[in-house]
Amino acid sequence: MSVRRAALWSMGAQYATFTIQFAASVIISRLFLLPSDVGLFSVALAAAMLVSIFQDLGITRFISGQPQMEPKSLPFYAGVAVSIGWTVSALVALAAPLVAHFYGEPDLAPLLWLIAASYLISPYATVPAALLVREMDFRALFHVNAGSALAGNGTAVILAACGFGASSLAWGVLVTALVRAGIAQWQRPVRPRLPRVFSSVKPMLGFSSMSFVLSASAAVGQRSQDLIVGRLLGIASTGLFSRASALAGQLTTLVTGAIGSVFYAAFARKRDAGEPLAEPYLHLVSCYTALNWAAMVGLALAAEPLVMLLYGPNWMGSASLLRWTALGEIFFVAVPLQMDVPLLLGQIRRLVWVNLLDTAAAVIILTAGCFISLEAAGISRVVYGFVWWAIYATYLGRLMGFRFRDLLGVYLRSGICALAAGVPLIVAGFYGLGGASMPFLTLLGLSGLGVLLWLATLALIRHPAWLEIRMLVSALARPILSRAAA
Known part of the structure; x- marks a missing residue:
C-alpha cells in the first residue's frame, strides 16, 4: 500500500x-x-x-x-x-x-x-x-x-x-x-x-x-494532569479540565492524527534505505502546522459559543480552559513525531533523558498553576507548550541536521495561513458578535468563511500543504469520476 x-x-x-x-x-x-x-x-x-x-x-x-x-x-x-x-x-x-x-x-x-x-x-x-x-x-x-x-x-x-x-x-x-x-x-x-x-x-x-523508562516518563507527564488537578482543585474541576483537554486533543487527532502512524512507517523505510530525513521531516512539519494551527486558532476564538452549543451551561467553566489548551496545542503540534524519529535512529537512551526533562517541566508547571486557580492551570498549558517546543525542536534539529531558520520559515508560512483562518471570528468578536450567545448558524458561517480564507492563503503563498490537499482531492475524486464515466 x-x-x-x-x-x-x-x-x-x-x-x-x-x-x-x-x-x-x-x-x-x-x-x-x-x-x-x-x-x-x-x-x-x-x-x-x-x-x-x-x-x-x-x-x-x-x-x-x-x-x-x-x-x-x-x-x-x-x-x-x-x-x-x-x-x-x-x-x-x-x-x-x-x-x-x-x-x-x-x-x-x-x-x-x-x-x-x-x-x-x-x-x-x-x-x-x-x-x-x-x-x-x-x-x-x-x-x-x-x-x-x-x-x-x-x-x-x-x-x-x-x-x-x-x-x-x-x-x-x-x-x-x-x-x-x-x-x-x-x-x-x-x-x-x-x-x-x-x-x-x-x-x-x-x-x-x-x-x-521512556514510556513511564511520558505517562507521568501526560496522565498525571487529571490526578494533579483532582487532588488540588477537586473532582468537578477535573471534569472541566479534562473536557477541555479532550476536545482540543480530539480535534488535533481529527486533523492530523492519521498522518503520524503512516509517516512513522514511511520514515522507517527511508531509514532502511539510508536516505536523509531532514527534508521530508520539514515537509511533514509544514503539513502538520498548516492544518493544526488553523484549527487551534479557530477553536480558541470560538471556545465560548462552542462549549455552550455542544455541552450546555453546566460546562461553561471549561470554555476559558479550552481557549488556553488550544493555544498550547499550537506548540505541541509544531514538532511532530518527537518520540518516533529518535527511536527510528537508535537514539533511545538520549531520548529518555530529554523526555525526563520534559516530564519534570510538565508536572512542575501544572502544579504551580493549580496552586493559583483553575484558570491558571489552563494558562500553564501555554507555558508548558513553549518549554516543550524548545526542548524537542532543539533536540530533533541536532538529530536530523535541519537548519533552525528553515523550521522558522515553515512556521511563518503556516502562521500566516492560521491567522487568515481566524480573521472572520476576530472581526465578529471586535463588533460584539462573539461570546456564548452566538447562534449556531453564525458560528458555522464564520468558520466556513475562515476555511475559505485559509485555502486561499495556502494557494497564494504556495504552502507545501496546498499541493498535498490538491493531490488528496484528486485521489478521492478519481474513483468517482471513473465510475461516472463508465
Missing part, C-alpha cells in the same frame, strides 16, 4: 473514530453526566493508565519499526504482552481502594475495577495491530479502530441514559477493549505463547528496557 493510500485509510479511521467519540461525548455531557461525573472517571482512568505503562513496554514500536522480523517470534511477543497485561490488571485492581481513599471518593474503586478488567483483554490486540501498522495495512486497522470505538462509545451512551453515571464510561472502556481485541485477532491472528527460552524474546526485551 502506498503512503498516500495508507494515509487515506488512516485518515478514514481517525475521522470515523473522532466522529463516534465526539458524538458520544456531546450526548453524554449534555444530557446525562455532570462535570463531577466526568471528573470522577477521568481521575480513575488517569490512575489506571499510570500503572498501564508496564503493559506495552514498547512492543508496538519494536514490531512496527524493526527492519527484519522473524514470524516464529511473534507468538512469544504476544505471550509477553498478555502476561504483562494481566499483571497490570491485578495491580490496578489492588490499588483501587487506595486511590479511592486518597481522593476521598469511594466510587472510584468500582470504576478502577472495570478499567482493570479491560487490561485483561487489550493485550490480545497489541501484536496484531502492530503488524498491521508494519505492513501498512491501514484498511484492516480501520476496522479495528472504528469498530471498537463504535461498540465502546455506544455502550457508554446507552448505560449513561439508563442512569449508570460515571460507570457508564468505564463499561465503555471494557467493551472497547473486547471488540478491539476480537477484530484485531480476526484481521491478523496471533496466538500468544509463553517463551520457553529467553533468546526468543531477547531482541524485544532489549529494546523494551529503555522503552519502558
Whole structure:
C-alpha cells in the first residue's frame, strides 16, 4: 500500500473514530453526566493508565519499526504482552481502594475495577495491530479502530441514559477493549505463547528496557494532569479540565492524527534505505502546522459559543480552559513525531533523558498553576507548550541536521495561513458578535468563511500543504469520476 493510500485509510479511521467519540461525548455531557461525573472517571482512568505503562513496554514500536522480523517470534511477543497485561490488571485492581481513599471518593474503586478488567483483554490486540501498522495495512486497522470505538462509545451512551453515571464510561472502556481485541485477532491472528527460552524474546526485551523508562516518563507527564488537578482543585474541576483537554486533543487527532502512524512507517523505510530525513521531516512539519494551527486558532476564538452549543451551561467553566489548551496545542503540534524519529535512529537512551526533562517541566508547571486557580492551570498549558517546543525542536534539529531558520520559515508560512483562518471570528468578536450567545448558524458561517480564507492563503503563498490537499482531492475524486464515466 502506498503512503498516500495508507494515509487515506488512516485518515478514514481517525475521522470515523473522532466522529463516534465526539458524538458520544456531546450526548453524554449534555444530557446525562455532570462535570463531577466526568471528573470522577477521568481521575480513575488517569490512575489506571499510570500503572498501564508496564503493559506495552514498547512492543508496538519494536514490531512496527524493526527492519527484519522473524514470524516464529511473534507468538512469544504476544505471550509477553498478555502476561504483562494481566499483571497490570491485578495491580490496578489492588490499588483501587487506595486511590479511592486518597481522593476521598469511594466510587472510584468500582470504576478502577472495570478499567482493570479491560487490561485483561487489550493485550490480545497489541501484536496484531502492530503488524498491521508494519505492513501498512491501514484498511484492516480501520476496522479495528472504528469498530471498537463504535461498540465502546455506544455502550457508554446507552448505560449513561439508563442512569449508570460515571460507570457508564468505564463499561465503555471494557467493551472497547473486547471488540478491539476480537477484530484485531480476526484481521491478523496471533496466538500468544509463553517463551520457553529467553533468546526468543531477547531482541524485544532489549529494546523494551529503555522503552519502558521512556514510556513511564511520558505517562507521568501526560496522565498525571487529571490526578494533579483532582487532588488540588477537586473532582468537578477535573471534569472541566479534562473536557477541555479532550476536545482540543480530539480535534488535533481529527486533523492530523492519521498522518503520524503512516509517516512513522514511511520514515522507517527511508531509514532502511539510508536516505536523509531532514527534508521530508520539514515537509511533514509544514503539513502538520498548516492544518493544526488553523484549527487551534479557530477553536480558541470560538471556545465560548462552542462549549455552550455542544455541552450546555453546566460546562461553561471549561470554555476559558479550552481557549488556553488550544493555544498550547499550537506548540505541541509544531514538532511532530518527537518520540518516533529518535527511536527510528537508535537514539533511545538520549531520548529518555530529554523526555525526563520534559516530564519534570510538565508536572512542575501544572502544579504551580493549580496552586493559583483553575484558570491558571489552563494558562500553564501555554507555558508548558513553549518549554516543550524548545526542548524537542532543539533536540530533533541536532538529530536530523535541519537548519533552525528553515523550521522558522515553515512556521511563518503556516502562521500566516492560521491567522487568515481566524480573521472572520476576530472581526465578529471586535463588533460584539462573539461570546456564548452566538447562534449556531453564525458560528458555522464564520468558520466556513475562515476555511475559505485559509485555502486561499495556502494557494497564494504556495504552502507545501496546498499541493498535498490538491493531490488528496484528486485521489478521492478519481474513483468517482471513473465510475461516472463508465
